[in-house]
Amino acid sequence: MxxxxxxxxxxxxxxxxxxxxxxxxxxxxxxxxxxxxxxxxxxxxxxxxxxxxxxxxxxxxxxxxxxxxxxxxxxxxxxxxxxxxxxxxxxxxxxxxxxxxxxxxxxxxxxxxxxxxxxxxxxxxxxxxxxxxxxxxxxxxxxxxxxxxxxxxxxxxxxxxxxxxxxxxxxxxxxxxxxxxxxxxxxxxxxxxxxxxxxxxxxxxxxxxxxxxxxxxxxMEGMLPEYGLFGWVRQPQGAAIKTAAPTNTYPCADGKWLCIAGNSDLIFRRLMAAIGRPELADEPRFANNAARCENVAELDAAIAAWTRTKTGAEAESILDAAEVPCSRLYDMRDCAEDPHFRAxxxxxxxxxxxxxxxxxxxxxxxxxxxxxxxxxxxxxxxxxxxxxxxxxxxxxxxxx
Amino acid sequence: MxxxxxxxxxxxxxxxxxxxxxxxxxxxxxxxxxxxxxxxxxxxxxxxxxxxxxxxxxxxxxxxxxxxxxxxxxxxxxxxxxxxxxxxxxxxxxxxxxxxxxxxxxxxxxxxxxxxxxxxxxxxxxxxxxxxxxxxxxxxxxxxxxxxxxxxxxxxxxxxxxxxxxxxxxxxxxxxxxxxxxxxxxxxxxxxxxxxxxxxxxxxxxxxxxxxxxxxxxxMEGMLPEYGLFGWVRQPQGAAIKTAAPTNTYPCADGKWLCIAGNSDLIFRRLMAAIGRPELADEPRFANNAARCENVAELDAAIAAWTRTKTGAEAESILDAAEVPCSRLYDMRDCAEDPHFRAxxxxxxxxxxxxxxxxxxxxxxxxxxxxxxxxxxxxxxxxxxxxxxxxxxxxxxxxx
CATH class of the missing domain: 3.40.50.10540 (Crotonobetainyl-coa:carnitine coa-transferase; domain 1)
Structure with a gap:
């Protein structure tokens, strides 16, 4: 160079x-x-x-x-x-x-x-x-x-x-x-x-x-028109998205965090199977995204109970295999060493x-x-x- | 339209x-x-x-x-x-x-x-x-x-x-x-x-x-070259910046947060005067940015002790008058109603x-x-x- x-x-x-x-x-x-x-x-x-x-x-x-x-x-x-x-x-x-x-x-x-x-x-x-x-x-x-x-x-x-x-x-x-x-x-x-x-x-x-x-x-997406029309003021939502569930970030056994986007119906079903809770996918209170948003705390707890038993890399690998979109929160080492980044x-x-x-x-x-x-x-x-x-x-x- | x-x-x-x-x-x-x-x-x-x-x-x-x-x-x-x-x-x-x-x-x-x-x-x-x-x-x-x-x-x-x-x-x-x-x-x-x-x-x-x-x-700024050269992995720093002090976000009496960028020597002096602690600007342990970074916890505590006594708008207005860069964390109402945004x-x-x-x-x-x-x-x-x-x-x- x-x-x-x-x-x-x-x-x-x-x-x-x-x-x-x-x-x-x-x-x-x-x-x-x-x-x-x-x-x-x-x-x-x-x-x-x-x-x-x-x-x-x-x-x-x-x-x-x-x-x-x-x-x-x-x-x-x-x-x-x-x-x-x-x-x-x-x-x-x-x-x-x-x-x-x-x-x-x-x-x-x-x-x-x-x-x-x-x-x-x-x-x-x-x-x-x-x-x-x-x-x-x-x-x-x-x-x-x-x-x-x-x-x-x-x-x-x-x-x-x-x-x-x-x-x-x-x-x-x-x-x-x-x-x-x-x-x-x-x-x-x-x-x-x-x-x-x-x-x-x-x-x-x-x-x-x-x-x-x-x-x-x-x-700021739709926040200004929503304020103008309805007087709504968007408040912080942490790692979750109010209108989609489950999508959040979950703690792993090694202190890593795992971001999971599991809110579509098919992905949700695969996610529940992967964490060993397939029966939840059949319950009416989790039947669709709107219902899951209502009952999100219970879902988040079930998912976190599973992620806490795995390292970030283990949990990611299991969910990858189940075709559930997820990613550890990559730090710079993760980025620099990742095969996709290199490829x-x-x-x-x-x-x-x-x-x-x-x-x-x-x-x-x-x-x-x-x-x-x-x-x-x-x-x-x-x-x-x-x-x-x-x-x-x-x-x-x-x-x- | x-x-x-x-x-x-x-x-x-x-x-x-x-x-x-x-x-x-x-x-x-x-x-x-x-x-x-x-x-x-x-x-x-x-x-x-x-x-x-x-x-x-x-x-x-x-x-x-x-x-x-x-x-x-x-x-x-x-x-x-x-x-x-x-x-x-x-x-x-x-x-x-x-x-x-x-x-x-x-x-x-x-x-x-x-x-x-x-x-x-x-x-x-x-x-x-x-x-x-x-x-x-x-x-x-x-x-x-x-x-x-x-x-x-x-x-x-x-x-x-x-x-x-x-x-x-x-x-x-x-x-x-x-x-x-x-x-x-x-x-x-x-x-x-x-x-x-x-x-x-x-x-x-x-x-x-x-x-x-x-x-x-x-x-990701300089994080990748720093990882490559030194093996450093940047970690989260919250609202502060490790290499500049004081610059942080402080709690106000009304639950609002105030972001203050007070790390240049002249601005720091004005900030200490504005919060009623002018003597701190004369102390050797706060004499320059490097020294302030070493002793930032004490400074952050002094600033927060002051901001907690004011609403966000009050504190912002006092620091504005003292020419200390600062801003409440604007929500959508703040943005929509702000005179500069309108102008x-x-x-x-x-x-x-x-x-x-x-x-x-x-x-x-x-x-x-x-x-x-x-x-x-x-x-x-x-x-x-x-x-x-x-x-x-x-x-x-x-x-x-």
Whole structure:
């Protein structure tokens, strides 16, 4: 695996698309990482000291382990956007780009003299995707934003909880989900706007406004219309789903949890046989999903009484054989060692020149004719690793 | 708000893109809903009895409330894909489309004689996005898939928990996150492939393979490389973040929870002043983030002692004034009534011909020159509502 950028294989769908990243931390860099996986040329513009996300998490020889993934398939250049030279270079990069992604606080790019109006002067076709906590307008625009706040205000964190559970606060879902979602929406909106511009000589670049709160809020299913029509306010349901039974997560003998989706009539029958309680499938109070929802506590107790006697892997294997959908709650070892993950190329050992051999998760989309491995072209580079390549070759200008 | 389809305003980025949906339940319909919000013409192909998701959740006069949002901006036609006539119509629709999204179980489309090879015979440029639980290949390909299993196997559900909490199972994050993520990736990959095809007369359509497990797994940050390098297995951290303090969720007097992100040095000082403990900001054991992480229990206790004396709204208002990032865990009422949500158009009252006035969440991306309201063109239609429009007008063929 080379740290030297090659052009993308033409088989990748976004080969030839030129994207600038003015990003830091998670949301904008995640957006451009997805675009880079898809084959776009992504130039990540960092301050001279590097994106502060490079200081996060474990390090090897001063290089962040996560950045091997988070920065992969990108070119990194360093620029001081406060300096005249940095601004001039950024404008030249914008002039040759198709799109730009940024996640400064609203107004910051304008204060640099690099807002959409400025950038559209040097490149009227530039598509600009902006990610912020609360959006580019509205009363909360200038509040400081954090991923956790996006989850809380967007409605997700209220739901990530068990009913009546007051001892522990509702947990995070464990990852920076609001940043991830906003990055995904920004990438999607950006490609859509590039589709619109492509092939139309008269088309102008667009400005796209994506925010963490709205991104989370977009996943709230039917809850908003139900609130509007009936005044209902969805409450946390723990690991169960009120309208389907039995579907829940059950404790195993080794401390593992097993998630079981056994709510269709046929699967329910197989599940009851597998746990040694076939007679329950014949009882009228469990005859259909609606009846089972009414009497779910008794069913959950019967299933848990069985899972508690098995390890997670044993219980999973028995239910697999009975064709009952289930899964242990995989931890990272389970994922990394799973034969399906390996067969699908979801876990890719790659050589990182900064870290040695590193496991990378695959790109989350597969295209015919492109292997998972071909979508990881190089690993996250050191800050400024491509200054010469970009400033000397791509911009064809003398070095400073 | 009309139930009659108009073409998209040309201001929407995907105006002119023609997409077929062979979807049911959540993942594929969510992908096409996002594409429809972006301006694509989406024709949802349903079986004669309708997408089974129409039976989910609350109903008004037999019409699902959620479907007003889930099916918005789409045309609905009904076809029996088992019949010769249904297959023939589907092929004619595919011939005029740019892209298709499906989430049948792997192999089902092929069994209908409508797999990618068949569809590319009638339209070699068709982009086909396929969503499934485990992907189109690999040893688990044929297992039945459910959203909950995608979360569990992708590594998310293990993390959505509080450390040492064994009484309740780890909760769902409260929404069908694995379906949503897979839908988002499918939409993103589809638009990228359409960008590639556009303007290149020689280009062929692509087949895109997105799965629930891999979509969830893509959000696992640096956990996979850290497992590979060090053997570390990330464990649940509850509402806290191990490397930042104080940042957590605290109980309030009215049973509400307040999420506070107070881990930067300046914000920490303001937070301690706001809770009446300014002296803590001067103590060496809380002097910087690393020190605070070591002594986080004491800080969390001091903050909780204060939040317990206030309602969620009171505590939030005091910390807002002190410029400390925080948010109550918003429930749907909080979202729907929030002035920022209303100002940004995140909560849109729209007229649904089937349901009356309904609140819709905005599209999760905003484009310059297009209001949030303009992106909701019509509400989810009844199954087959556009049979005549599509089969008589778009296909210019006699009715059955």
């Amino acid at each position: 080379s740290a030297t950028p090659q052009g993308s294989p033409a088989t990748l769908p976004l080969a030839g698309l030129k994207v600038l990243e003015l990003g830091h931390y998670i949301a904008a860099p995640f957006a451009t990482r997805l675009l880079a996986d898809l084959g776009a040329e992504v130039i990540k513009v960092e301050p001279p000291e590097g994106d502060p996300v490079r200081g996060w998490g474990s390090q090897v020889d001063g290089h962040a382990v996560w950045f091997s993934v988070h920065g992969r398939n990108k070119l990194s250049v360093t620029l001081d956007l406060k300096s005249a030279d940095g601004k001039a270079k950024l404008r030249r990069l914008a002039a040759r780009a198709d799109a730009l992604v940024e996640n400064f606080r609203p107004g910051q790019l304008e204060r640099y003299g690099l807002g959409p109006a400025d950038l559209h002067q040097v490149n009227p076709r530039l598509v600009i995707a902006r990610i912020s906590g609360y959006g580019q307008d509205g009363p909360y625009r200038d509040k400081p934003a954090f991923g956790a706040i996006g989850e809380a205000m967007g409605g997700l964190r209220h739901l990530t909880a068990s009913p009546g559970q007051t001892e522990h606060p509702p947990p995070r879902c464990g990852v920076s989900i609001s940043d991830d979602l906003a990055g995904m929406y920004a990438a999607m909106g950006l490609v859509a706007a590039c589709w619109q511009v492509k092939g139309d000589p008269a088309a102008k670049g667009r400005v796209i406004d994506v925010d963490l709160v709205g991104s989370v809020f977009s996943l 699908r190329g979801l876990v890719l050992p790659v050589q990182d020149p900064l870290l040695g051999e590193v496991l990378h998760p695959a790109a989350p989309f597969r295209f015919d004719g492109v292997s998972a491995r071909e979508m990881v072209r190089w690993t996250g580079p050191a800050a400024g690793a491509h200054n010469d390549h970009v400033f000397l070759e791509l911009l064809k200008e003398p070095a400073e | 009309s139930a009659t389809p108009q073409g998209s305003p040309a201001t929407l980025p995907l105006a002119g893109l023609k997409v077929l949906e062979l979807g049911h339940y959540i993942a594929a319909p969510f992908a096409t809903r996002l594409l429809a919000d972006l301006g694509a013409e989406v024709i949802k192909v349903e079986p004669p009895e309708g997408d089974p998701v129409r039976g989910w959740g609350s109903q008004v006069d037999g019409h699902a409330v959620w479907f007003s949002v889930h099916g918005r901006n789409k045309l609905s036609v009904t076809l029996d894909l088992k019949s010769a006539d249904g297959k023939a119509k589907l092929r004619r629709l595919a011939a005029r489309a740019d892209a298709l999204v499906e989430n049948f179980r792997p192999g089902q489309l092929e069994r209908y004689g409508l797999g990618p090879a068949d569809l590319h015979q009638v339209n070699p440029r068709l982009v086909i996005a396929r969503i499934s639980g485990y992907g189109q290949d690999g040893p688990y390909r044929d297992k039945p898939a459910f959203g909950a299993i995608g979360e569990a196997m992708g590594g998310l559900r293990h993390l959505t928990a509080s450390p040492g909490q064994t009484e309740h199972p780890p909760p769902r994050c409260g929404v069908s996150i694995s379906d949503d993520l897979a839908g988002m990736y499918a939409a993103m990959g589809l638009v990228a492939a359409c960008w590639q095809v556009k303007g290149d007369p020689a280009a062929k359509g692509r087949v895109i393979d997105v799965d629930l497990v891999g979509s969830v797994f893509s959000l 940004r158009g995140l909560v849109l009252p729209v007229q649904d011909p089937l349901l009356g006035e309904v609140l819709h969440p905005a599209a999760p991306f905003r484009f310059d020159g297009v209001s949030a309201r303009e992106m909701v063109r019509w509400t989810g239609p009844a199954a087959g509502a556009h049979n005549d429009h599509v089969f008589l007008e778009l296909l210019k063929e006699p009715a059955e």
